Amino acid sequence: MKTIKRLYSIITLTGIITVFAATAEARIKLVALPERLTTIIRLDNPQFTLIEEERVLTLQRGINKVDFSWNGVSIDPDSIRLAILTHAKDVTLLNVSYPPNESALVWEISSAGAWEEKVRVSYLLSNIDRLITYKALADKQETAVDFKSHLILRNFSGEDFEHARVLLDYGQAFERGINHEETKQLLFLSAGKVPIKKVWKWDAAIQAWDPEKINQNVGIPVSYKITNDDESRLGDNALWGGKVRVYQEDGHGSTILLGEDAVGLTPVGEDMEVYIGDSRDIVVTQRKMLDRKINIRYNSNRHVVLYDNEEQITTKIENFKDSEALLTLVQHIPGEWEMKRSTLKYSLKNANTLEYEIALAPNSEKELKFHYVRKNIR
């Protein structure tokens, strides 16, 4: 849909009130639209897009009425602002009138002289937004990626922007036009040789404990971790959330899609973790070897009122790959507990989640045993 937006001035010194009162139902709309000088499309707020456009009005000395109307576009009328740029001290916006049943307003502007006045009109426009996408191309060794981010500008606002300056809250500005129903992809971030850490994650609450009992292969989720910091040639700003596609060089001059994921905002210093798919070359088999009540306390009716539970878990980890792998093993122990013995070191993510970082040599096997007591169970 082609937008019809008129910005024109009706200039009189006297009698304007009468004209308006008499012709309120059918206002004259015939003055040519002044060309936009510049337009800024500001996309830093993910929910709202702010448009700023500069135009030149021809003002007469005295009271001027300037009509701003919009059809086929969704503008929040309360967001419309008019800034006087050339003669800010001598030109004053007196009031704003809103005609009935129209997408329009009328500015009443007082001018101390007759001149060309540059003004900036800003407003919030719906149905124009942006998406952020990332593309990471990994080297053959999976140690680094070429990291690129694109801004996807989608304009379904009803408004054509022939020339516009497109801005996010960081990164370069784009001098681009975009028409209604047009989508543009613009490269705004590019960093070469960004180090990555490839991690496999097995979570006891999600993955099957005994893959032999499952007919299909049990995959272990594989992710790339990219740190948003200086060392990674990033770290200037938080990275907005969006879709990430990961490719890899195949060694024959071409690339293969490894997988894609949706990520959230990554603040500076934090990791962007991109899940690319499942690995079947690492197999984890976990079994509970001990589960018994101890320290049982009874009431006078011989009902159990309090007890502890002693448990032991054995985990076998097999790496069938010809390369090293770093496996994150996530274990969960509910309630109150005490670790009696663990054959490998772990870190505590929260009161009930333990993480083991296990480095696996090529074609190797490791075993983890941990023995704990869940306490004060009722």
Next chain:
Amino acid sequence: MSGKVPVEISYLTSGLSWRAFYLGTLSTDEKEMRLKGYVRVTNNSGEDYENAQVRLIVGKVHLIDQIAQLAQQQYPFGRPGYAVYGAVGGAQRASGNKMMRMMNAAAMDASVAMEQAPKQVIKEGLSEYFLYTIEGTETIPNGWSKRLPSFDTAGVPVVNLYKYEEERYGRGVLRFLSFKNDEEHKLGETPIPGGMIKVFRSVNKEKNLSYEGQSNFKYIPVEEDVELNLGAVQTVVVEPTLMEYHTENYRFDRWENISGWDEVRDFKIEIKNTREIPVKVEIQRNFNTTYWKIKNSGEFGKYEKVDVDTVKYTLELGPKSQKTLNYVLTTFHGTRAEI
């Protein structure tokens, strides 16, 4: 005396309404805000008001009549046997938040149209209300609305306040702009009528804008604190984690059933400011009992007990920085609460 006598006819009419509306523009460093207030008057009365004086009443005026209903009555005061003022107990009573009065004035002189400045809105106290009188006269044809400037105050000091309270806002951080309707904040002359504010930020010398958010606020009396809720943000992060939990001090009754115990929770809260400007963060924690004690450690800033089961931490974070606070909360249950 014979001849022409000027008279003033006054009457109540419906369909005239107004609302307050505000535009805030933050400075680039977000320490100050230019606050512009407006009133938007709408005329749906069926009558064109030409050169009328506009007076607005800010307050809650008690009305027992619906003016539009009265206008349609066959007899101005009803007739015997029919209730005049609606049902018993005022169930049909109407209260108006805002009132408006328009008085037709004499026809405007051409020289009046040469005015150069926005009209002043004269604000004065009137009983429990505030009366806004718009200077001069206005013409508002039927069906039209008109937005008139009410005040324009530059350099209002504001604080970027970020709040976290799971029970109230979920697991996200909300951004607030806070200031006070007082002299220190270049305000405080009159109450501020409730309404919608849209907040922008000036991003450069050319005064290009960025849109920060919007908020609806209630009537703000003089000397009252204002907190404008601009919505959820991702640029300030608050992450509470329960790091350890255990129970202790079990007590048993004469039947050997559990009669009392303590629960001990060790919390770590990480707070990150990813913004380029300093921020103030308020974290409220609610407990499910009134029997508790707390031990704080780490960078917990200003700690205060809000009420019987709520505490608040207020922290100042520099640009692009993070802090960690810890607390150990012990809650007492059963007979342990009686000690």
